[in-house]
Amino acid sequence: MEEAGAAMSSDVPTSSGRSPRRNEKNATVSVDSRTLIGGKSGQKPGERPVGTTTRRRLFSFVPWVLLAPTVLFALALTILPLAYAVLTSLRSFRFGQPLGFIGLQNYFGLFRDPHFYSSLGTTLTFTIAATTFEFVLGMMLALLLKEEFPWQGLIRSCLMIPMIIAPVVVGIVWRLLYSSDVGLLSYALQWLTGHPISVLSNPSLALPGIILVDIWEWTPFMFLILLAGIQSLPQEPFEAARVDGAGPWATFRHLTLPMLRPVIVVALLIRALDAFTVFDQVFVLTQGGPGMATEVSTLMVYKTAFRFSQIGYAAAMAIALLVLVWALSAAVVRSLQVQTHRQ
Amino acid sequence: MTSRESALRSKRRAFFRASLRLLGGTAVARFMPGCGKTSNKGRGKITFGSYADPAQDVLKEVFLPEFERKTGIETEWIEADFSSWFQKAVNDGQTRAGAFDIYVLDDLWMPRFAGAGYLANLEELGFHPAADFVESALSLGYWPPKAGPRQVGIEPQARPTLFGLPLIGDVQLLFYRNDVYTGGPPATWDDVLRMAREKSDPAKRQYGWVTRGVKGNPVVNSYFVLLHTFGGQMFEENWKVAFNSPQAVEALEFFLRLLDYAPPGVAEFDSDQEGQTILQGNAFAATMWTGWCRQVDDLAKSRVAGKISFSVPPKKVKQVAKLGLFMAGIAASATNKKGALEFFNWFHSSAIQTEFARAGGTPSMVSAFKDEQACRKSRWLPETLKALSMGVPSPRTADWYKIEDILGTALNQVLIEKGNCKRHLDAAASEATAFLKGAGYSVG
Numbered sequence: 001m002e003e004a005g006a007a008m009s010s011d012v013p014t015s016s017g018r019s020p021r022r023n024e025k026n027a028t029v030s031v032d033s034r035t036l037i038g039g040k041s042g043q044k045p046g047e048r049p050v051g052t053t054t055r056r057r058l059f060s061f062v063p064w065v066l067l068a069p070t071v072l073f074a075l076a077l078t079i080l081p082l083a084y085a086v087l088t089s090l091r092s093f094r095f096g097q098p099l100g101f102i103g104l105q106n107y108f109g110l111f112r113d114p115h116f117y118s119s120l121g122t123t124l125t126f127t128i129a130a131t132t133f134e135f136v137l138g139m140m141l142a143l144l145l146k147e148e149f150p151w152q153g154l155i156r157s158c159l160m161i162p163m164i165i166a167p168v169v170v171g172i173v174w175r176l177l178y179s180s181d182v183g184l185l186s187y188a189l190q191w192l193t194g195h196p197i198s199v200l201s202n203p204s205l206a207l208p209g210i211i212l213v214d215i216w217e218w219t220p221f222m223f224l225i226l227l228a229g230i231q232s233l234p235q236e237p238f239e240a241a242r243v244d245g246a247g248p249w250a251t252f253r254h255l256t257l258p259m260l261r262p263v264i265v266v267a268l269l270i271r272a273l274d275a276f277t278v279f280d281q282v283f284v285l286t287q288g289g290p291g292m293a294t295e296v297s298t299l300m301v302y303k304t305a306f307r308f309s310q311i312g313y314a315a316a317m318a319i320a321l322l323v324l325v326w327a328l329s330a331a332v333v334r335s336l337q338v339q340t341h342r343q
Numbered sequence: 344m345t346s347r348e349s350a351l352r353s354k355r356r357a358f359f360r361a362s363l364r365l366l367g368g369t370a371v372a373r374f375m376p377g378c379g380k381t382s383n384k385g386r387g388k389i390t391f392g393s394y395a396d397p398a399q400d401v402l403k404e405v406f407l408p409e410f411e412r413k414t415g416i417e418t419e420w421i422e423a424d425f426s427s428w429f430q431k432a433v434n435d436g437q438t439r440a441g442a443f444d445i446y447v448l449d450d451l452w453m454p455r456f457a458g459a460g461y462l463a464n465l466e467e468l469g470f471h472p473a474a475d476f477v478e479s480a481l482s483l484g485y486w487p488p489k490a491g492p493r494q495v496g497i498e499p500q501a502r503p504t505l506f507g508l509p510l511i512g513d514v515q516l517l518f519y520r521n522d523v524y525t526g527g528p529p530a531t532w533d534d535v536l537r538m539a540r541e542k543s544d545p546a547k548r549q550y551g552w553v554t555r556g557v558k559g560n561p562v563v564n565s566y567f568v569l570l571h572t573f574g575g576q577m578f579e580e581n582w583k584v585a586f587n588s589p590q591a592v593e594a595l596e597f598f599l600r601l602l603d604y605a606p607p608g609v610a611e612f613d614s615d616q617e618g619q620t621i622l623q624g625n626a627f628a629a630t631m632w633t634g635w636c637r638q639v640d641d642l643a644k645s646r647v648a649g650k651i652s653f654s655v656p657p658k659k660v661k662q663v664a665k666l667g668l669f670m671a672g673i674a675a676s677a678t679n680k681k682g683a684l685e686f687f688n689w690f691h692s693s694a695i696q697t698e699f700a701r702a703g704g705t706p707s708m709v710s711a712f713k714d715e716q717a718c719r720k721s722r723w724l725p726e727t728l729k730a731l732s733m734g735v736p737s738p739r740t741a742d743w744y745k746i747e748d749i750l751g752t753a754l755n756q757v758l759i760e761k762g763n764c765k766r767h768l769d770a771a772a773s774e775a776t777a778f779l780k781g782a783g784y785s786v787g
Binding site for chain 1: 455606752
């Protein structure tokens with residue numbers, strides 16, 4: 001402790017006369033928070049305290065000073081814009097110019113707006129369907145490709161390709177595939193069914209069509225996270241299960257799945273949050289059509305803010321969505337935590 | 344000091360000296376090209392912000408360099424896709440950031456930009472429009488508008504003031520196949536329908552008509568001409584919604600009849616698919632923007648080079664065309680208003696406009712449209728001038744976007760359901776009326 005306290009206090013020689021740099025290795029091992037602020041643990045018994053009250057006060061600011069850049073950064077990038085959005089949602093705008101404070105009127109208007117509910121329903125359908133399919137497919141791929149085999153690296157790299165393409169480009173590619181006149185998929189559907197099927201102009205098919213695009217793009221993400229999770233699991237329980245004669249399904253159900261639960265929670269949450277804010281594909285593929293079939297919430301917020309210039313109303317929509325996403329995420333995390341705890 | 348440290352120091356010195364030499368050399372090289380140039384050099388820079396569109400290529404590639412050479416004012420062209428540029432321009436206008444000196448605007452944006460004070464008053468800056476301008480094109484640059492109902496909040500006696508100028512004289516023309524319409528352009532919409540019925544052959548991917556059906560602006564633009572041609576209109580004088588009138592319903596029902604002879608899935612078609620259908624020779628007729636004219640004769644892009652002719656859209660009750668001009672205005676927050684004004688004075692002179700037309704651009708001055716050399720280069724210019732002269736713009740209110748979205752969704756629904764015209768138009772009219780009332784319009 002002696003060397004440790006001296007080493008961490010400063011470069012000034014201690015009362016023992018030793019250079020503080022000599023025992024850095026020990027210092028990193030035994031230092032505690034009191035030594036950091038010049039506490040008594042750095043002194044010899046019976047010796048006059050080196051850290052006076054002034055010095056202690058001085059050092060008590062150090063953690064705050066060190067934390068300050070991060071806190072300021074978070075404030076500037078997260079808290080302030082969010083606070084500004086909340087303020088904006090309480091104001092009325094006309095053609096981008098603020099007219100005045102109107103309290104919660106934008107929120108009341110929102111709760112009466114049938115288009116808002118419709119877009120919310122579309123968004124939730126999209127999120128649940130896309131995330132579920134991506135999880136199931138990602139898990140299947142991860143289980144399939146977790147073992148060593150020839151060309152493993154190449155195959156895994158190829159699977160990553162959709163994920164690294166910009167969503168707008170993905171939208172354009174799929175728009176061509178779905179195109180009712182020259183689209184490969186439309187041609188295949190016509191060949192299969194015998195009559196022309198136009199996916200993006202059919203209200204029943206347009207949303208599934210966009211979900212399929214999302215699945216194609218983001219299943220690799222799910223696969224990547226789940227594969228990393230599976231590979232990091234300890235092997236002993238699996239070996240024990242094998243010795244006990246457990247089959248693949250039982251091993252998966254009673255070992256892999258429960259042990260992988262924290263990874264699954266993170267993967268599902270990240271994907272669900274991302275899917276909830278889908279914009280690019282919808283914008284490129286359908287602009288929210290046909291009719292209102294694919295009008296997701298983010299598209300509605302975008303149009304309200306940038307096309308209709310109803311900035312306050314758009315901000316209210318964004319805040320309402322934020323609260324909803326936060327509540328849903330918290331509920332999911334909590335329920336999974338409870339289940340894990342019980343197990 | 345050890346010999347190693349000494350060697351290191353001398354290396355550092357050498358590196359430092361080399362860096363200084365490089366910096367000095369770069370600085371000299373930077374100023375060398377300026378030697379011997381005219382005194383025009385260094386008259387500042389004007390920054391254009393625009394949406395990307397091939398119709399502006401001639402302006403960017405030929406006329407901006409020419410302007411730089413003539414005046415010594417540098418130009419910078421920053422562009423983005425249509426929606427992104429709208430956002431950027433609105434942000435710049437709202438924050439008065441002054442990132443752009445000249446905004447290139449869709450004519451639809453003029454009420455928003457002029458009304459919110461994002462544009463400088465050209466009259467105050469000293470711009471005097473020549474009498475040679477196509478009147479309907481120039482009138483789009485005034486705010487409040489010279490004719491029609493006025494946006495809520497604008498006094499009836501407020502004087503129309505010039506805030507923007509036409510940059511590209513874009514308008515919707517009828518593109519038709521001259522090997523199908525051998526007797527010349529269809530005079531009426533019934534002729535278009537008749538020809539479509541007679542000559543369409545879906546098995547050979549030959550369609551009598553193609554249009555844009557995507558919800559929002561595309562389908563509204565497609566319907567707009569038919570609505571007005573059938574005697575309908577979007578609003579009456581007092582902002583009473585009129586797009587569910589009997590004439591409007593009749594126009595939409597006719598639109599549906601035409602769609603029987605259009606490619607499948609037209610409800611998802613935007614401008615690119617509509618244009619490609621024409622360029623690939625799969626459709627006989629469409630109303631499209633003049634921006635496509637040059638492409639139909641481009642052998643690299645078109646299978647029907649020389650087989651497409653242009654005319655003003657046909658008649659029913661009356662004959663109209665939809666205006667969709669590229670406008671330009673000087674940003675209120677521009678850092679070089681003087682330079683921007685100099686560009687406007689230069690580019691909007693009859694002589695330069697004629698040169699612009701001869702180089703393949705679509706001008707906005709009558710004399711340029713009538714120039715023989717220009718008409719030989721761009722055979723659609725005479726019809727474009729006619730269409731501009733009888734052109735109808737989108738309603739002049741910044742609230743049009745919302746109405747367009749409501750109507751565009753309803754029209755898209757009609758296209759999908761292939762019916763229920765009256766029901767969907769009535770529902771859209773009710774929603775639009777409620778919105779206008781909420782926005783403070785005294786809807787009649």
